[in-house]
Amino acid sequence: MTRVQANLLLLLAAAIWGGGFVAQSTAMKELSPFWFIGLRFAVATAAVLPFVLLERRKAAVKTSRRHLGLYLAIGLALFGGAATQQVGLQTTSVTNSSFITGLYVVFVPVIAVLFLRRPPHWIIWPGAVMAIAGIYLLSGGHLSALTVGDGLTVICAGFWAIQITLAGTTVKETGRPLALSATQFAITSLLALIVAAIFEPVSLDAIMGAAPEILYVGVFSSGVAFVLQIIGQRYTTPSQAAIFLSSEALFGSSLAALILGETIPPVGYIGCALMFSAMLVVEVVPELSRRRAQAV
Template identity: 55%
Template sequence: MTRIQANLILLLTAAIWGAAFVSQNLAMKSMGPLWFVGIRFMIGFLVVLPFALREDRKSAKPLSLKTGLTFGLCGVALLAGAVTQQIGMLTTTVTNASFLTGLYVIIVPVLSVLILRKLPHWVIWPAAALALTGIFYLSGGELSRLVVGDFWIILCALCFGMQVLLVGIFVSGSDRPLGLSAIQFLVTGAGALVVAAFVEPITWEGLKEAAPHILYSGVVSSGIAYTLQVVGQRWTTAPQAAIFLASESLFGAFFGALFLHERIPPLGYFGCALIFIAMLLVEFVPEFTKKRGVVR
């Protein structure tokens, strides 16, 4: 797979996640965040499991304990990000949540420097700044007064940034992208359900009301999209992946306007253009400089 194809897969992933903001928002009207996250990712696990088992049978050697634990570590980061995001969406707006979640576009390259001691391609920094500015303008150029939920979303961005970085580390050179997806879904779903059983009430009526949103989030947003993320990140870098995945705010605004009748402000279209420019920079500048022999 080429890097361009991988980045297009990540763009599709972002579109699916953007639509999921609508489902996540509507589901919170009838059930708690932990139950939602737990059921959602257990469904995602069941969707991916048959393909992961087939992948395992075709593998040259059995899954080692060390590899399984590293895949589980991705699940811990995903669990932390998914839960903090859902908790934050209880009290903040979809617009604020979309913008603040997009902070991981800056967090990933910073974590890459701090943890991997590896500088990304120079274009990542201006592209990340452009994408973050675009997300800000997409929200209308201002955030409402910060509430507790906003701080949960900021924490969620840090957790998702770590998850993107860990997936990039552990899937690189691996022949088990589906195995990684299945294990991280199992860790996320089981972890959320165990805690939910002790701290959150749930009713059959609420579960039925949220069922369509759970199914979309579980089958499409989790089972399909997170697997696409893992597959795409095998062929691109984590900082580049973060740029493309951050476009979920653009798609979130679009689907919010389509299904929740939220209006994109005029300044938002300028934000969309900035995000698109950031993705083009990340896609073409590395190839151009490589062909010209420019040192990174």
């Protein structure tokens, strides 16, 4: 596979994830948040399982008790991110959600410092300032315009950052990203269905009404897109992968405008640009610095 083909796969994965924001929003016209999360990740678990079985045949490391503990922690982080994002979509727009969720790119290095004691690249701090300014401008330049949903989505980005940090460490130990994926999907589905069964009403008609969104997000966003990402990243550079995967936010906002008719204030476009720039610089600049250091 050529690098151009790999980057196109990553672009397709980002487009699928961007469409997932629209599906998550429209699904709640029929189904409550936790029922949607539970059913979505149940489908995702089933979609990934065949790949897990293939991966298992080539596994070089046996799953230990420590690995199971890490899988549980990652599943809890995924549940926290999915829950805050889905509930947040009740009071924020798809555009805001897609861009604010992308803040995980900034949060990941910060969490690595706090918990793994890894000093960050200097670009993290201006990147964080750019991201915060972007959120402010996305709201129209008025703090009162920020909604509870926006705040929940910032928390969601924090959960995604924890999930990504732990997942990266765990996959290096186990060499089994698909097994980790299926396990975290199953944990998230189970927890969400428990919460839904206790607190949220449901009917077969509601589930059938949201079935297209459940299948899209479950099969494509969590199953197909994940596999595309794994394949694509094997044949391209980390900096190029970051650029293509970060376009998820742009696809999310574009599809929200085309399908849902969402709009943002003029100054909000500057906020989007700042947030997208923050996502890119914290990934690309450290990689370029590393290359220059190796070349010297």
